[in-house]
Amino acid sequence: MSVARNTMVQSSLTLASRMLGFVRDILLVAKLGAGPVNDAWVTAQQFPNLFRRVFAEGAFASAFVPTYARTLEAEGPEAAEAVAQEAMRVLFAATAALTILFQVFMPWVLLVIHGGQADDAVHYDLAVLLTRITMPYLxxxxxxALMSGVLNSSERFILSAGAPTLLNLCLIPAALVSPDSVVTAQAAAVAYFVAGLLQAGVLWWGVKRQKVHLSLIGWPRLTPAVKKVLVLAVPGTIAASGTQINILVSQSLASFEVGAKSWLYAADRLYQLPLGLVGVAVGVAILPRLSKAARADDHGSSRATMDEGIGLAMALTLPAAASLMIAPVFLIGAFFARGNFTDLDALYSGNALFHFAWGxxxxxxxxxxAPAFFAREDTKTPMRYALVSVFINTVLGAGLFFWMKSHGMQGFVGLAIATSVAAWVNVGLLWSTLARRNWYRPGPRLASGLIRALLATLIMSVVVYLMLANLETLKGHVLNSRALAAAVIVLAGGVTYGIAALLTGAIRISDIRRTMRR
Known part of the structure; x- marks a missing residue:
């Protein structure tokens, strides 16, 4: 299967999950508002969200897939199954032990990520309770993640991409159980636990259908194969989760400004959409092909795969980023400003979204x-660069946060700026290292495609800007609804970009036909 088709499968299912996620977040944000209860709920999601993105959205799989695929190809399915089973037992033992430790020491652990509100005993205790309930999700x-890696190695992406939908299907009913915000937060935490159990169960069934039989029964053993997986997986997981760690750091600093976690969370829901739909999908789709090219020492195939992956990612990401920069407050207001989440909250959240958008x-x-390194079983280099970005984000974020607060500005906006700066530094380090090692140098077709995508994005941006300038007129044609107006603008922007991309050659009909044939 082509990168584009694999990405289409991954993105389509992720889109369904994210759309359900929007419904979930609209309901929960309206019920919880922006304040200490929602801050506690956002805190309870920090560890589950971090580990979902680190493990489930490709990071662990990026480290596991090359080893599993190499064993499958060189030694056969039985040897690969043994590697997967032993790795799963070790992973289960380690994460279960960590979960138990967190349960015991949660009041002190949360001082790290929610310490700014420790003086509010009632809501701090609520955050402790909610996080204890959600922690087994790890x-x-x-x-x-391990079972997704097994499926992805066989280029089976449907279940691994579709399983996260179960989280939203569990959380939506939880948002409706009670008019009381505290009860709603507690119900949502329980839904997280149930959703994790269901996701693991569905993927277990999927792996079994591939005639790979895994079992947790038996003592974990650090066999040579497992050690090799862990040597790659630990730094690889850190490397692929740099952005998520930066978000965790930002949220921790935001606890010193009541409501800031809630505002950042609403912004996070929007800018994470292209990351989940495009970045994760493309990364997962290209890894098996890059691993195969690396084993065959096929530099031409490797470069072509990277060119296709980067070109596709930027063609889909640039218009999304431009839209978020043009209308951050409007989009936040249209989707989230209802119930206890006010227009003023939307303004604050939109200020953060603007600075996330250019990142x-x-x-x-x-x-x-990062997969270009993972495919060559080099997980340490991306890990080092991820840690550099974490350091930059922490120092710059803390500096901007407290400096802006001391000057009467919103300190949490500085956290968004620092997160985007740190991400661009990470990209610069990764790209320059690939070029220096001669592992990847972009071809002329990629450069041409990026210029065409930028031109198409500019055309779309003009159309979106003009529609926003005539927003009141537009609202008059859609029942005076801000949400419907936003939907019309988003749809018009998407159609405009699609037409402009075809006219400029950013997207070619021949490429679409070739993808469909594949």
Whole structure:
């Protein structure tokens, strides 16, 4: 299958999940508002979200797939199954032990990520309770990630991309159980636990259908094969999760400004959409092909795959980033300003979204560039660069946060700026290292495609800007609804970009036909 078709499968299912996720977040944000209860709920999601993105959205799989695929090709399915089973037992034991430790020491652990509100005993205790309930999601996601890696190695992407939908299907009913915000937060935490169990179960069934039989029964053993997986997986997981760690750091600093976590969370829901739909999907889709090319020492195929991956990622990401920069407050207001989440909250959240938006292409590129290292079983280099970006984000974010607050400005906006700066530094380090090692140098077709995509994005941006300038007239034609107006603008922008991309050659009909044939 082509990169484009694999990405289409991954993105289509992710889109369904993200659309359900929007419904979930609209309901929960309206019920919880922006304040200490929602801050507690956002805190309870920090660890599950981090580990879902680290494990389930490709990071662990990026480290596991090359080893599993190499064993499958060189030694056969039985040897590969043994590697997967032993790795799963070790992973389960380690994450279960970590979960138990967190349960015991949660009041002190949360001082790191929610310490700014520790003086509010009632809501701090609520955050502790909610996080204790959601924490087992870590173990479920670790198991799900390994099984996704097994499926992805056989270029089976449907279940691994579709399983996250179960989280939203569990959380939507939880948002409707009670008018009380605290009860709603508690129900949502329980839904997280149930969703994790269901996701792991569905992927277990999918792996079994591929005639790979895995079992948790038996003592974990650090066999040579497992050690090799872990040597690659630990730094690889850190490398692929740099952006998520930066978000965790930003959220921790945001606890010193009541409501800031809620505002950042609403912004996160929008700018994470292209990252999940495009960056993760392309990264997962190209890894098996890059691994195969690396084993065959086929530099031509490797470069072609990277060119296709980067070109596709940027063609889909640039218009999304431009839209988020043009209308951040309007989009936040249209989707989230209802119930207890006010227009003022939308303004604050939109200010953060603008600065996340210009970092979106970097967030996506990290997901596409890192697999070029993972395919060659080099996970340490991306890990070092991820840690550099974490350091920059922490220092710059803390500096901007407290400096802006001391000057009467919104400190949390500085956290968004730091996250985007850190991401672009990470991209620069990854790209320059690939070029220096002669592992990847972009071809002329990629450069031409990027220029065409930028031109198509500019055309779309003009159309979106003009529609926003005539927003009141537009609203008059859609029942005076801000949400419907936003939907019309988003649809018009998408159609405009599609037509402009075809006219400029950013997207070619021949490429679409070739993808459909594949």
């Amino acid at each position: 173990t479920f996601m670790a198991l799900a 979106v292409p970097a967030f996506v590129l990290i997901k596409v560039l």
